[in-house]
Amino acid sequence: MDRVRQWARGAYERVLELELSGTPSHVAVIQDGNRRYARQQGDDASDGHRAGAETTEQVLEWSQEAGVDELTLYTFSTENFDRPEEENEALFDLLCEKLREFADADRVHDSEVRIRAIGETQKLPERVRDAVDYAERRTADYDELYLNIALAYGGRAELLSAARDVAREVEDGELGTEDIDVESVEERLYRGPTRDVDLIVRPGGDERTSNFLPWHANGNEAAVYFCTPYWPEFRKVDFLRAIRTYEHREESWRTTRAQRALALVRALGGAEVNDARRVLQRFKDALPSGEREALESETDAEFERTAD
Incomplete structure (x- = not known):
């Protein structure tokens, strides 16, 4: 049983390692x-x-x-x-x-x-x-x-x-x-x-x-x-779980930053939100797909207006 547990733990560690990015x-x-x-x-x-x-x-x-x-x-x-x-x-x-x-x-x-x-x-x-x-x-x-x-x-x-x-x-x-x-x-x-x-x-x-x-x-x-x-x-599995917690926290932080910047850009527009626009471009990949597609459409529309 100890050998089976060690094998299972090692397999789980490898799965966690593969999941971490x-x-x-x-x-x-x-x-x-x-x-x-x-x-x-x-x-x-x-x-x-x-x-x-x-x-x-x-x-x-x-x-x-x-x-x-x-x-x-x-x-x-x-x-x-x-x-x-x-x-x-x-x-x-x-x-x-x-x-x-x-x-x-x-x-x-x-x-x-x-x-x-x-x-x-x-x-x-x-x-x-x-x-x-x-x-x-x-x-x-x-x-x-x-x-x-x-x-x-x-x-x-x-x-x-x-x-x-x-x-x-x-x-x-x-x-x-x-x-x-x-x-x-x-x-x-x-x-x-x-x-x-x-x-x-x-x-x-x-x-x-x-x-x-x-x-x-x-x-x-x-x-x-x-x-x-x-x-x-x-154990190592605990260490890997800790890193996974960090990854989830980082992902959530990026999404929150992007959503706040998007809300600010939509609410104010203009030159006073240049910082928010830069944040948004940096973290836009963290947005849910629906919000990211809407953002890209808005950006294209704004580019066409500017070109006109």
Whole structure:
């Protein structure tokens, strides 16, 4: 029966791979459920974290296969410092081990994966900071796939820190209020993601994004995929389903943009909706066939009037 299940799962994975036509550039993962998985198995929390680390290695491989450009992993939040010291110390040891192992792995260098940590890493033990520095230095020249490890990370803390930096520079006269824009805020966020998040994945059954990358994900209206398996149980089929969710979200977004632009063009016309016309031309293929045919007829009629 196990062999039949494996065959069926492999067949389903191949079907999903054939169905997918696009890949998110930046995937962010909340690695949830390690401790609950360990309790379910009758093991210690550290055993759950180690099992989760094996899944992390697989997800890195699947991301490379799918053509993902950037992968961000929510590994240790600022709230996690409140967990029992013994559990955190074991997790810190595991982080040190895996960071150095990744930094030395042939597959990381062959695939030119750049490893970076994001968050308030100064709060981490010295041995973890040393491992982070080692991994970053060993992969600093790569840019094929960015692997961001969120450590001592909190989204609210990140935004609050950026706001304080902006306020301080305004008070000191280094920055004018009229100069505050998206770029000036982004420059003061944690050194981290190089692009907006397209897809957030959360296993473990909880349907919330837990203060993860609010600027890069929520501001970009990222697709979100929730699933019930704990992180150590997360399979390739779950990963592919997540990408399918992103594709559906992207398709819906394109259709909405096109329909709004079409409504604006029809309602106003004239030079003031040139931007809407450009959006419409860009996304018209996302319209339902009936609306697309009507649009083409209207465009032909407008061209004839202009020619006359």
